[in-house]
Amino acid sequence: MAKVVLASALTRHLPDVSTPGEVALQTHGATLTEALGEVFVRYPALRSYILDEHGGVRRHVAIFVDGIALSDKAHPQAALTQSTEIYIMQALSGG
Amino acid sequence: MSANIKSDHLLVSTRKGLFALARADGAWIIESVSFLGDNVTRTLADARDGTRYAALNLGHFGVKLHRSDDRGKSWQEIAAPAYAADDKVATGDGKEPAPAKLQLLWELVAGGANEPGVLWAGTIPGGLFRSADRGASWQIVKGLWDRPERMQWFGGGYDAPGIHSVCVDPRDARTLRVAVSCGGVWQSRDGGATWNVTTHGMFAAYMPPERREDPAIQDPHRMVQCAAAPDHLWVQHHNGVFRSVDGGLRWSEIQVPPSVFGFAVAVHPRDPNIAWFVPAVKDEKRVPVDGKLVVARTRDGGASFEVLREGLPQRDAYDLVYRHGLAIDTSGERLAFGSTTGNLWLSENAGERWQLVNGNLPPIHAVSFG
Numbered sequence: 384m385a386k387v388v389l390a391s392a393l394t395r396h397l398p399d400v401s402t403p404g405e406v407a408l409q410t411h412g413a414t415l416t417e418a419l420g421e422v423f424v425r426y427p428a429l430r431s432y433i434l435d436e437h438g439g440v441r442r443h444v445a446i447f448v449d450g451i452a453l454s455d456k457a458h459p460q461a462a463l464t465q466s467t468e469i470y471i472m473q474a475l476s477g478g
Numbered sequence: 479m480s481a482n483i484k485s486d487h488l489l490v491s492t493r494k495g496l497f498a499l500a501r502a503d504g505a506w507i508i509e510s511v512s513f514l515g516d517n518v519t520r521t522l523a524d525a526r527d528g529t530r531y532a533a534l535n536l537g538h539f540g541v542k543l544h545r546s547d548d549r550g551k552s553w554q555e556i557a558a559p560a561y562a563a564d565d566k567v568a569t570g571d572g573k574e575p576a577p578a579k580l581q582l583l584w585e586l587v588a589g590g591a592n593e594p595g596v597l598w599a600g601t602i603p604g605g606l607f608r609s610a611d612r613g614a615s616w617q618i619v620k621g622l623w624d625r626p627e628r629m630q631w632f633g634g635g636y637d638a639p640g641i642h643s644v645c646v647d648p649r650d651a652r653t654l655r656v657a658v659s660c661g662g663v664w665q666s667r668d669g670g671a672t673w674n675v676t677t678h679g680m681f682a683a684y685m686p687p688e689r690r691e692d693p694a695i696q697d698p699h700r701m702v703q704c705a706a707a708p709d710h711l712w713v714q715h716h717n718g719v720f721r722s723v724d725g726g727l728r729w730s731e732i733q734v735p736p737s738v739f740g741f742a743v744a745v746h747p748r749d750p751n752i753a754w755f756v757p758a759v760k761d762e763k764r765v766p767v768d769g770k771l772v773v774a775r776t777r778d779g780g781a782s783f784e785v786l787r788e789g790l791p792q793r794d795a796y797d798l799v800y801r802h803g804l805a806i807d808t809s810g811e812r813l814a815f816g817s818t819t820g821n822l823w824l825s826e827n828a829g830e831r832w833q834l835v836n837g838n839l840p841p842i843h844a845v846s847f848g
Binding site: 392393432441 | 537579
């Protein structure tokens, strides 16, 4: 039962998102893994943008669960409550 | 495409987009821009069916591959090569072994004329991949990946080693030659099932004396093959230029003015004795010698060189040309190169004179005609 917010830097790569900006989804799973699974059902293309080929969170992708950054990116796990908010965004860099 | 007709289309892969240029009324104009703002590392125009492929490295979101069936008007994301869960990268420079993850799609070439839909992709961290379905799916080439010598390879400019040059022999598409930074030159006669490392004559000045001629740690920066004489190959290596006339089995060092350091090399499609280089000072100083940008050309197999500079900046130039940044078309007359400072030059006469096509592009990774 978490709200998942996808940063606009991610949603611009989704062919079925036509309006620029963040996308928020309500998920129903009890864990981060389940919530991400629901997001990937809705947006299959997103999986390879957030996770690498082994299921770990990409080095330069950050996932915040209620404001705290996920630390074990190789094994993304967190318990969710009804009011949990998950933000998935890019690490910032210059250029 | 007929051998003597010049190509009027140029694809420029840059840090911030793919620029497709076309020649119209004698001038080169930007015909279309794709992926504006995104890091396009490599583009392939497949001469067999007109398909275009673009490899992107989105940094945060990984390496992506896109395909266009309408010459770049629209693109579809397709599969990128992927490593298996138990694939490991172990290197010969002491880094901890780590899970293999795709970091860069560094080389992308078409298979043989008789192999429609076959593509080869060279990657960092060192895997060669094959697709038989126009990039819809990819398989790692286990015959090379599983060679124990791979554990001696190491990164050149990156943390992990990578395959940046794949040459498919026009006489027999089962004959493959690849070059690895830093891992030598490898060849297969059976479509990738088995491989041999062939660097006899190359040496690595950056290694301890007892390992200078070790095949698996040579750093060829780029390898190209003459289409009409495929036994003739040229390599711009980290510490020199090497040439082979026997299919890459043995290599001879070539002296190139004003410097033997560089990344890019091009060979004439019909005359294996003609080759071009864009030298820089040396590995610790990757800028043109004396601030003068030049192209070095041999027409006699490396016995002598001309230093071509007409139309190129001869003061205060700090352009570096990456390994895929120099291209020649099938006529052998038209060349183009692009630099890290976003300058794109073109020659209509085999390098005798150059014109600046655009001086305001993003940093250029690769150029190709097609």
